[in-house]
Amino acid sequence: MAGASDNGGWSSDGGSPDDLPDLPEEWGVIVIPDDLSELSDEVEAVREELRLTGPPTRWQRFARRPAIRRVRRLAGKAMRAPVLIISMAVLVTVASLFASAWPGPPRQPAAQRTAATTNESATMLPALELFGDDGRTVPLNRELPAVILLVDGCACAKLVSDTVAAVRPDIAVVTVTSAATASAAITPPTNTTPQALGKTVRSLHDPTGTLRSHLKLGAPDGTATALLVSDDHAKIVKTFPRIASIEDMRPYLAQI
Template identity: 75%
Template sequence: MAGASDNGGWSSDGGSPDDLPDLPEEWGVIVIPDDLSELSDEVDAVRAELRLTGPPTRWQRLLRRPAVRRLHRAATVTLRAPVLIISLAVLVTVASLFASAWPGPPRQPATQRTAGTTPEPVTTLPALELVAADGQTVPLRGRLPAVILLIDGCACTGLVSDTIDAVGPEIAVITVSTATASASTAGTPPTGAMPPANGKTVRMLHDPTGSVRSHLHLGAPDTTAAAVLVNRSSQILRTVPRTASVDDFRADLARL
């Protein structure tokens, strides 16, 4: 009987040698045919695969090294974050371009004031200071309620007298003119102080720069007067740009 060394270390019963592990169980039962020609098909398939694959090139051998593979994985992880950031930036830029180019709701054109546009009416008497007959500065709001008559270029003696007769004793009548007493025309009350007429308060004030007309958006002087009715709170109740008769605002005097 031959020993273990006579048959290459394999036991006589066909088992594995004592110093080698058994084959994995998942391999199953391995059958070695008696005639090796039966394995010719498997041999041809392996040879064809080897011919198709071909020997690896120098770069392929270099890339298959473990160190190179680890370097490739590290580079992939490192570049992934910048690529993601750049992609997000591109998406945000494209979205903003679409948003800016997308037509929105139509905007109402802004209304611009031109020379032909009618200015809004003034509702509060401006706090201006005019000049009395003695040269002293007098606030326009100093005596309210009042009917203010702008009498430049107007022969308004009758209008002023009728207005004084129509108002109550608590309402002042104030005439405003850019002309001084020496320059006032015939038929126009002189610019200066006037004592109360029939118990009424009457003031004649000088407006050398025409500031009252400018602030109240009244037109240039003509042959008529302009009447402004102001209550005790400096609120303008009625403005008559052109008038020659107290009847144009008589009904509004009761509101003062």
């Protein structure tokens, strides 16, 4: 019987020699065909891979040097910051374009602004000329600050006298009626005459009701209407469409 050396180191039963390891199990069963031409396809595939992975060129060898690889990494990091800045600038520009093109809230029309101005002017005492007891015209805003009492159809003698007593000496009290002469119902009692109190009281007449119409006040209903007017551009500080007692307006007298 031939020894192991007769078969080139392999045992006669086809097993591996004692000094060589076995083939890996993941390779599976390896079958060697009797006709080697059956392996031509595998040979061509291996040759193709070898051609694709041929020897590196001089430039490839230069680029694979450690120093060059470090330079490439540093250059890549240095490029990230400018690219990020440029991207943010582009995003901000696009957002600005969208914001400028996006329709905003509708502007307030000029008609509404005019209406607001008209409402504001309604809080100012109109510069009207009414008639005094002697029939002469008297500017309504001649003496300010003032408490103006519209007393048509009102038995308001007590309200007038209480108002004269409550106001400061620099505040005039003006009564306005539509009658041609002052009504006795609004004449202050003798012991509270303006001269005795150092106050100014005027009685004016508005035959056409211009003041009520301008301030959009209702028709007379048996109660007085009070206007508290400051000397600051004849501003109406408070309006009482119906008032019967001085206590209603007393807290506001300090504002004029």
